[in-house]
Amino acid sequence: MELKDKIVEVAYDLFATKGYDKTTIADIIKGAGASKGGFYHHFKSKDEILEKIIFASIEEIVLYYKEVLDDDSTTAVAKLSESFYRLNEAKKESAKDWNKLKKLYTFKGNHVLLKRMAEAFEEQTADFYHHLIKQGIESGEFQVQYPKQLGALWSREVIKFHQMSRRIFTGVKDNEDEFYDMLKFDEELINSQLGIESGRIRLVEMGDAYLQSMKKIVREGML
Structure with missing residues (x-):
């Protein structure tokens, strides 16, 4: 799975369990096994993922x-x-x-x-x-x-x-x-x-x- 797709998948699960407001970019990066640079290469914010x-x-x-x-x-x-x-x-x-x-x-x-x-x-x-x-x-x-x-x-x-x-x-x-x-x-x-x-x-x-x-x-x- 491409990193971009993995980030979206992890973010979806986190938004649906913790709630959008309580989910941080750090949570998404950790769940996706990505680096901070890898995350920002694909998305500017969690708003963009949502x-x-x-x-x-x-x-x-x-x-x-x-x-x-x-x-x-x-x-x-x-x-x-x-x-x-x-x-x-x-x-x-x-x-x-x-x-x-x-x-x-x-x-x-x-x-x-x-x-x-x-x-x-x-x-x-x-x-x-x-x-x-x-x-x-x-x-x-x-x-x-x-x-x-x-x-x-x-x-x-x-x-x-x-x-x-x-x-x-x-x-x-x-x-x-x-x-x-x-x-x-x-x-x-x-x-x-x-x-x-x-x-x-x-x-x-x-x-x-x-x-x-x-x-x-x-x-x-x-x-």
Whole structure:
């Protein structure tokens, strides 16, 4: 393993166990078996390491989006459904690390970095849906006049879906009727705005499956 990667790995574990504020650069250097010079050759501060850790998840999502867009073996409709399903699966897979992530993200001034992360995710997701919708237009599957605007709108709806579902399965909010109304609205919205038949993209079914899976994970004590 390269020293830079080792430093990031050790820092992640320390941030998640001791907390970001209580972890020192000396702790990271010791854990990575590095010299002070070796550390500063790769990073200027522990802030820079934290930023790399946090934005690595965005980079993974961008690679996945590219993989979907480059797949010529399926339709744009299938890609849109698959992207929603796969993002849900990624959220479920990351559940085992949520306790670590909560500690990782708890530090003075965290709102600034988390806001940047949220903005980066929304920007990349909007760009993905914009290009996916354009593919559907070019293939004759979608009838959309404003693909960029619809892509931005849909990215916000996907983000809202994950925010609402998390509040439900973590017990912060228990208004499932509102959640399912949102799903029904979004299913009608995306099908109609793409110019495809009602129910072609089965958002309610996929959203319900995700929520039930996350509830099960919570019951089994994985969160």
